[in-house]
Amino acid sequence: GQNIDQPTEMTATEGAIVQINCTYQTSGFNGLFWYQQHAGEAPTFLSYNVLDGLEEKGRFSSFLSRSKGYSYLLLKELQMKDSASYLCAVRDSNYQLIWGAGTKLIIKP
């Protein structure tokens, strides 16, 4: 079966750095996405990785290792508005997105 694993919840302090991990086992791999979802709102696109390595976009970076079935999202200089759920999704061999359950990130002052 296909599986995406993420921690259910994480807590971090404003101004700090947090790393949210995602491991996956899917039938094929055609890219990995990270989305942000604030409570009661729609998911919004953050990043996309299809090759191994680090993709940096402002305060957010995403890393991929295809051989390990592993990705992480790194958030720097945390702000209160970063309190949200972060969803990891893998595009499989049928080009469908398989979604993790999401990691709820709580930022404390």
Added chain:
Amino acid sequence: TAGITQAPTSQILAAGRSMTLRCTQDMRHNAMYWYRQDLGLGLRLIHYSNTAGTTGKGEVPDGYSVSRANTDDFPLTLASAVPSQTSVYFCASSDRPSTDTQYFGPGTRLTVL
């Protein structure tokens, strides 16, 4: 631009009744998707459409039907609602189904009693 709109925002429905959730996009995207999101679970694909006139089944299609008469609209119909269909429903679209990022509508919160 509006992007993707969904209606209604929320609905309470009696079991056994039918309902159509509406989704409209103004980005001229080729592909559209319907997902449901339940607490503790990832988004699950219900149905999708890679281009106008075609539809396909996702992971959890039972109890739902869709149509894609034109590029902009992708309604989701529950023929006879059951309590297990209580969920938040998201519509999404992408320009190219196999390679592009999906963009989401604001969602419809449906409660079936």
